[in-house]
Amino acid sequence: xxxxxxxxxxxxxxxxxxxxxxxxxxxxxxxxxxxxxxxxxxxxxxxxxxxxxxxxxxxxxxxxxxxxxxxxxxxxxxxxxxxxxxxxxxxxxxxxxxxxxxxxxxxxxxxxxxxxxxxxxxxxxxxxxxxxxxxxxxxxxxxxxxxxxxxxxxxxxxxxxxxxxxxxxxxxxxxxxxxxxxxxxxxxxxxxxxxxxxxxxxxxxxxxxxxxxxxxxxxxxxxxxxxxxxxxxxxxxxxxxxxxxxxxxxxxxxxxxxxxxxxxxxxxxxxxxxxxxxxxxxxxxxxxxxxxxxxxxxxxxxxxxxxxxxxxxxxxxxxxxx
Amino acid sequence: xxxxxxxxxxxxxxxxxxxxxxxxxxxxxxxxxxxxxxxxxxxxxxxxxxxxxxxxxxxxxxxxxxxxxxxxxxxxxxxxxxxxxxxxxxxxxxxxxxxxxxxxxxxxxxxxxxxxxxxxxxxxxxxxxxxxxxxxxxxxxxxxxxxxxxxxxxxxxxxxxxxxxxxxxxxxxxxxxxxxxxxxxxxxxxxxxxxxxxxxxxxxxxxxxxxxxxxxxxxxxxxxxxxxxxxxxxxxxxxxxxxxxxxxxxxxxxxxxxxxxxxxxxxxxxxxxxxxxxxxxxxxxxxxxxxxxxx
Numbered sequence: 001x002x003x004x005x006x007x008x009x010x011x012x013x014x015x016x017x018x019x020x021x022x023x024x025x026x027x028x029x030x031x032x033x034x035x036x037x038x039x040x041x042x043x044x045x046x047x048x049x050x051x052x053x054x055x056x057x058x059x060x061x062x063x064x065x066x067x068x069x070x071x072x073x074x075x076x077x078x079x080x081x082x083x084x085x086x087x088x089x090x091x092x093x094x095x096x097x098x099x100x101x102x103x104x105x106x107x108x109x110x111x112x113x114x115x116x117x118x119x120x121x122x123x124x125x126x127x128x129x130x131x132x133x134x135x136x137x138x139x140x141x142x143x144x145x146x147x148x149x150x151x152x153x154x155x156x157x158x159x160x161x162x163x164x165x166x167x168x169x170x171x172x173x174x175x176x177x178x179x180x181x182x183x184x185x186x187x188x189x190x191x192x193x194x195x196x197x198x199x200x201x202x203x204x205x206x207x208x209x210x211x212x213x214x215x216x217x218x219x220x221x222x223x224x225x226x227x228x229x230x231x232x233x234x235x236x237x238x239x240x241x242x243x244x245x246x247x248x249x250x251x252x253x254x255x256x257x258x259x260x261x262x263x264x265x266x267x268x269x270x271x272x273x274x275x276x277x278x279x280x281x282x283x284x285x286x287x288x289x290x291x292x293x294x295x296x297x298x299x300x301x302x303x304x305x306x307x308x309x310x311x312x313x314x315x316x317x318x319x320x321x322x
Numbered sequence: 323x324x325x326x327x328x329x330x331x332x333x334x335x336x337x338x339x340x341x342x343x344x345x346x347x348x349x350x351x352x353x354x355x356x357x358x359x360x361x362x363x364x365x366x367x368x369x370x371x372x373x374x375x376x377x378x379x380x381x382x383x384x385x386x387x388x389x390x391x392x393x394x395x396x397x398x399x400x401x402x403x404x405x406x407x408x409x410x411x412x413x414x415x416x417x418x419x420x421x422x423x424x425x426x427x428x429x430x431x432x433x434x435x436x437x438x439x440x441x442x443x444x445x446x447x448x449x450x451x452x453x454x455x456x457x458x459x460x461x462x463x464x465x466x467x468x469x470x471x472x473x474x475x476x477x478x479x480x481x482x483x484x485x486x487x488x489x490x491x492x493x494x495x496x497x498x499x500x501x502x503x504x505x506x507x508x509x510x511x512x513x514x515x516x517x518x519x520x521x522x523x524x525x526x527x528x529x530x531x532x533x534x535x536x537x538x539x540x541x542x543x544x545x546x547x548x549x550x551x552x553x554x555x556x557x558x559x560x561x562x563x564x565x566x567x568x569x570x571x572x573x574x575x576x577x578x579x580x581x582x583x584x585x586x587x588x589x590x591x592x593x594x595x596x597x598x599x600x601x602x603x604x605x606x607x608x609x610x611x612x613x614x615x616x617x
Binding site: 060066068113114116117119120121123124125127128129131132135136138139249253256260288289290291292293295296297298299300302303304307 | 560594
């Protein structure tokens with residue numbers, strides 16, 4: 001029914017080989033970052049958002065579901081991890097686990113509610129649910145309202161890796177990103193992913209073939225929300241705080257924008273998009289509210305003239321799936 | 323009891339804004355198949371338009387009530403002609419993304435020049451009829467004190483909503499519109515200029531949003547982000563009511579405003595969230611919305 005990606009290429013061994021080569025190149029390049037002197041904080045932040053955008057892309061690009069509330073998983077996992085680390089004094093690995101579990105639980109509930117409607121209604125429902133959560137976090141005592149949870153201890157991962165050292169933290173975040181990315185990649189290319197794509201292309205037909213499409217969509221939603229939560233937990237160690245901005249609808253909008261710029265329904269697009277948008281925010285930070293205006297202009301320009309996104313255009317040109 | 327009536331009135335006022343905005347969203351969605359994310363930003367533009375008219379040219383409230391919706395409506399029609407029309411035939415989601423971008427641009431520009439604080443807009447003090455100076459002051463109804471402006475907003479919104487309902491459901495123009503919603507190709511074959519109708523429909527929906535903005539200016543102050551959070555609540559209202567019926571949008575809008583007002587009185591902590599919670603409940607019980615058809 002929906003035609004977000006107009007050229008669907010078959011999964012062939014060659015395509016898989018290409019993708020793995022690009023993935024290997026990406027992993028090596030990112031692994032070399034600490035040697036180049038690029039500010040690691042910037043790259044770590046971008047990696048967290050890249051994973052978040054990839055999780056979002058799993059829903060829109062392969063399930064045809066545009067979630068306008070993905071910030072709720074980012075923020076929820078952030079608050080859960082931050083609370084576990086700071087108040088309960090748990091170790092980093094357990095802190096991450098608590099955050100991911102929180103996001104997973106949230107995605108079960110919100111997924112069950114939001115997949116009851118399709119298309120445009122799904123987007124409005126996820127947006128409304130995230131706004132509901134925003135108000136809850138605004139009033140709940142443990143989030144400390146407008147102040148957020150600050151000064152979160154980073155600690156030793158598995159008792160060995162000192163996360164207070166930027167280089168160590170960088171490789172931990174990179175490992176988390178690559179792991180999450182591979183999980184999404186594996187999901188897309190599994191039989192489950194194929195069914196998901198068929199639902200995106202023609203849901204009534206998938207139903208007539210005997211697939212319980214609601215269950216597939218729910219599983220995809222939970223997977224997406226959980227991985228987004230994992231990105232949120234990692235971000236806690238990078239930013240050392242958890243605040244309301246991570247739950248706000250503007251954040252959900254940024255996630256959409258990153259994926260749109262990189263290419264909806266492409267494998268590497270969300271990563272490129274996240275780096276582009278985070279870099280843009282970094283360089284334009286002095287322009288105040290004009291950043292919002294520029295983001296709006298990018299939205300409009302992408303939708304009107306550049307719907308395939310950066311990676312989508314490249315893939316289209318070379319007739320490869322990337 | 324005084325406080326309860328006061329909150330009920332606030333609820334009715336919010337309900338009028340919900341009704342005017344969700345009505346516009348429903349009309350636009352029917353014709354353009356687009357969920358207009360820019361609706362909140364255009365509502366804000368309506369309020370700013372009234373503010374500019376008063377402070378730059380000295381044109382007061384009553385004229386602003388006509389000029390602002392027309393001006394913002396024309397702005398909307400330009401948006402439709404230059405951008406939205408190119409999305410025909412694409413997935414609905416692109417319309418949402420495009421209008422979200424437009425909302426960011428409009429709100430960002432206004433924030434740059436006016437910050438985030440509210441600008442005051444006075445309740446009109448003319449014409450003088452009897453002992454009343456325009457819509458200022460209030461009257462004692464015996465069981466409560468009614469600020470006249472607030473009563474005016476509720477009554478006037480209701481009249482506008484019903485007029486829109488009449489226009490769409492009972493007139494020849496409305497019949498064309500409904501027919502074009504069902505089957506645009508066939509309506510075009512009868513010699514009716516459907517693209518022009520689409521443009522006018524978008525203008526009408528946007529004009530209703532701007533009108534709500536003017537009405538709210540003296541109550542809520544004029545702020546660049548006044549529509550940003552409102553539009554999300556209105557989305558929830560639309561999910562609850564469904565977009566299939568005009569009267570459904572009006573009734574749902576007012577009803578949810580009243581429920582919100584009651585919540586503010588009985589359990590103020592939940593007043594921000596009650597509409598969203600109701601949305602969840604409706605989705606669990608009747609996923610298609612109260613009046614909506616399956617979509």
